[in-house]
Amino acid sequence: xxPPGVHDREGGLNPDAQLQIETLLGAVAxxxxxxxxxxxxxxxxxxxxDPEQAFPYPGVSSVLxxxxxxxxxxxxxxxxxxxxxxxxxxxxxxxxxxxxxxxLQRLHPDGSVEVFPLEKRTLEALAVAEKWLxxxxxxxxxxxxxxxxxxxxxxxxxxxxxxxxxxxxxxWTPIANSRLGLLEFDGGVEIRAPExxxxxAVRTVISEMxxxxxxxxxxxxxxxxxxxxxxxxxxxxxxxxxxxxETAAQLWLRPPHxxxxxxxRWLDACQSSNETTIAVNA
Numbered sequence: 470x471x472p473p474g475v476h477d478r479e480g481g482l483n484p485d486a487q488l489q490i491e492t493l494l495g496a497v498a499x500x501x502x503x504x505x506x507x508x509x510x511x512x513x514x515x516x517x518x519d520p521e522q523a524f525p526y527p528g529v530s531s532v533l534x535x536x537x538x539x540x541x542x543x544x545x546x547x548x549x550x551x552x553x554x555x556x557x558x559x560x561x562x563x564x565x566x567x568x569x570x571x572x573l574q575r576l577h578p579d580g581s582v583e584v585f586p587l588e589k590r591t592l593e594a595l596a597v598a599e600k601w602l603x604x605x606x607x608x609x610x611x612x613x614x615x616x617x618x619x620x621x622x623x624x625x626x627x628x629x630x631x632x633x634x635x636x637x638x639x640x641w642t643p644i645a646n647s648r649l650g651l652l653e654f655d656g657g658v659e660i661r662a663p664e665x666x667x668x669x670a671v672r673t674v675i676s677e678m679x680x681x682x683x684x685x686x687x688x689x690x691x692x693x694x695x696x697x698x699x700x701x702x703x704x705x706x707x708x709x710x711x712x713x714x715e716t717a718a719q720l721w722l723r724p725p726h727x728x729x730x731x732x733x734r735w736l737d738a739c740q741s742s743n744e745t746t747i748a749v750n751a
Contacts, residue, residue, distance in 0.1 A: 486720045490731065493705050496683035497738040503541060504684035504704070505735060506671060506696070509548040509555055511689035512709045512728065516655060518624035520550075520612070524558055526725035532732045534561050539739035543678070547670045549659070549692055551614060552576035568674075571692060572665035573616045587616055591662045594648040598660050601640050607633065616662035623656030634658065654690045668695030675703055687728065688718075707731075 497503045507513055510523055513533075517523040536542050544565040548555055552569035553576075559565075567576040575583040598618055602608045610633060612619040620637050622630035638651075641660050645651035649660050671686060678684070684704030686696050693708075697717040700706040708718035709728055722728060 489705060489720060490734075493683055493685060494734055494738045497542070497735060498741045500681075500683050501541070502543065502678070502682055503739075504543050504545070504674065504678055504682050505536065506545045506547055506674060506684070506686040508667075508688035508690070508693050508696075508709075509546055509550060509559070511655060512687050512693075512724065513546075514558065515724070516623060520554075521558075525560075526729065528729050529725070529732070530560050532729065532736055533559075533565070536732065536736050536739055537561065537565055539736065541739040542735070543674075545670075545674055547572070547667050547686075547688075547696065549614075549617075549619075549654075552582065566674075568667075568670040570614055570616050570665075571661060571667055572670035573662065575670075584615070585665055587662050587664055590648055591616070591664065594644055595660070595662070598641055598644050598649070601644065602637075605636060605640060607637065616664070617659050618661075619654075619657055619659040621657040652691055654692055659692075666695040667693060668699035671696045671699040675699070687722075687731075689724075693718075 510516060513529050514523045514525045533544060537544050545568065546555055546559065546565060547568040549571050550569055552567045552574050555567050555569065556564050563578060564576070566578055568574065569576065573585050573587075595616070595618060599608070599611070599613065602611050602618070602620070607620065610620045610622065612621060620633065622633045625633065637658055641651055641658070645660055648663070650663050651658065651660050667688070675684060684700070685707060686700050686704065687707045687709050688696055689709045694717055697706040697708070701717070705720065706718040708714070708716045708721045709724050710721065711723055713721050722731065
């Protein structure tokens with residue numbers, strides 16, 4: 470029986486997609502090590518007007534904790550947030566490896582942090598983008614991060630949100646064209662450094678694993694498209710959204726129940742692998 474939540478673009482059940490999931494989980498159960506990479510906001514947690522209140526969907530942290538403790542899967546969070554903002558929200562101890570700021574930051578499980586350098590002209594262009602926001606009295610809508618600035622209109626009424634979007638795109642487009650990337654996401658737009666993206670993080674992590682390691686990446690937003698593309702030929706890419714959109718991902722699942730179901734089945738595969746190993750070594 471095909472479980473609910475494996476969909477084609479019309480929202481119907483997709484046997485081919487289910488077969489892909491079964492094949493991946495079968496490989497996870499047999500492999501000594503697997504790789505699970507996940508976006509945070511919109512994938513593991515709902516979007517909130519206050520980002521500090523974007524806690525994971527109920528059950529997500531506990532199942533990820535169990536997957537990590539199985540010692541069969543390398544779990545990696547790849548987010549647009551600063552890595553230090555993800556740790557208290559995720560509440561997994563010890564925390565998994567986390568990549569932040571779209572790949573500009575890397576927090577290792579041992580607590581060490583790598584921050585990849587930005588070119589001077591990138592920093593100068595970001596300063597211009599921030600100055601423009603202040604001039605237009607839009608600085609209160611902005612989230613200033615290392616290597617990027619995000620303007621949020623989630624929570625605004627429809628007309629005000631459209632006005633903010635139009636003004637920011639109009640003002641930032643010439644700045645972005647000179648140096649930076651400009652990318653819309655659910656409820657906002659971000660101008661950011663070109664030095665790294667989520668695809669770079671995915672490629673780096675994959676390069677550190679054996680070539681036959683079963684791998685998957687789950688993400689929801691336009692910022693995850695680079696990661697989906699990096700997964701081509703290397704693992705399963707899954708779009709997590711209530712409604713389908715055009716994407717490079719291979720599958721589409723709906724949050725939160727489909728995500729929890731997949732994570733629970735991944736944990737079962739890890740535990741099955743552990744039981745097999747114990748039986749062989751007995």
